[in-house]
Amino acid sequence: MHLSVGPAGRVLAGERTGQRAPCRSLTSAVRQSSVGTVTAPVSCPRCGQLVRPPGLWSDAWTCAEHGAIAPVHAPVMPSDPALSQIARRSQVPLWLPWPLPRGWLVSGVQYAGDDHSGPVATALALSGPNPLVIEVGDALSADLVVVAEQPGVGFAARLAGLPGLDPGPTLAAHPSDAHLEAAGHATPMWSFAIGPEDPGDARAGVAYVGEALGEWLWVITWPRPATAVLLDHFTLVDLRDPHHVYDLPYGALSPRLD
Numbered sequence: 518m519h520l521s522v523g524p525a526g527r528v529l530a531g532e533r534t535g536q537r538a539p540c541r542s543l544t545s546a547v548r549q550s551s552v553g554t555v556t557a558p559v560s561c562p563r564c565g566q567l568v569r570p571p572g573l574w575s576d577a578w579t580c581a582e583h584g585a586i587a588p589v590h591a592p593v594m595p596s597d598p599a600l601s602q603i604a605r606r607s608q609v610p611l612w613l614p615w616p617l618p619r620g621w622l623v624s625g626v627q628y629a630g631d632d633h634s635g636p637v638a639t640a641l642a643l644s645g646p647n648p649l650v651i652e653v654g655d656a657l658s659a660d661l662v663v664v665a666e667q668p669g670v671g672f673a674a675r676l677a678g679l680p681g682l683d684p685g686p687t688l689a690a691h692p693s694d695a696h697l698e699a700a701g702h703a704t705p706m707w708s709f710a711i712g713p714e715d716p717g718d719a720r721a722g723v724a725y726v727g728e729a730l731g732e733w734l735w736v737i738t739w740p741r742p743a744t745a746v747l748l749d750h751f752t753l754v755d756l757r758d759p760h761h762v763y764d765l766p767y768g769a770l771s772p773r774l775d
């Protein structure tokens with residue numbers, strides 16, 4: 518049986534050849550986007566490197582290595598206005614685990630996309646108590662990032678510390694091993710370990726990947742035992758739903774956004 522976990526059957530197609538930008542000096546690259554008088558750093562969703570704004574040679578933001586990309590804007594402290602602004606303009610869901618796992622806070626929001634497209638990838642971070650503290654020295658806190666993105670953006674893979682746009686062909690080698698509820702639909706998810714092999718390393722986590730509302734859905738957790746929060750009827754709501762009431766508990770900005 519052919520397993521397909523990605524939108525539009527492109528799941529495990531691997532690297533997409535990006536449009537190459539005209540050869541120009543990196544020294545003239547900029548990492549700022551301007552909105553009126555406000556400037557904010559922006560970066561490539563795939564490598565985090567300097568990106569160049571639309572100009573004479575291209576009508577898209579471009580990365581010297583990856584060509585035309587959807588620029589990633591700096592993470593921001595979550596608030597009702599910040600979430601509603603992103604949700605209102607977004608082409609992809611802005612997923613919120615709801616109800617929140619017990620004791621967890623919303624700890625940041627970030628997106629990729631330009632002024633014309635609006636967000637084509639969104640990431641919502643949450644932080645809370647590590648649900649499985651067994652030994653002295655185990656991390657007491659845990660982090661979770663929920664990402665929705667269009668195929669080919671690559672921001673979720675960057676947050677997970679993976680090269681390329683998606684988990685690659687190894688994912689289809691096993692059946693889905695978890696189910697979430699997203700926008701009222703049971704959603705199969707495929708998991709794999711990310712980061713160093715040592716589970717005690719703060720960078721060691723687990724990523725779950727699936728498809729919901731026609732877009733990639735990633736749920737990334739650190740440290741690895743934090744996956745336990747997904748076992749307790751983990752349900753996602755789309756904050757683009759105008760009927761959703763915000764008024765959420767907010768915490769300090771998560772270091773897992775980038």
Ligand SMILES: [Zn+2]
Nearest residue numbers: 561564580583
């Ligand atoms: Zn790049």
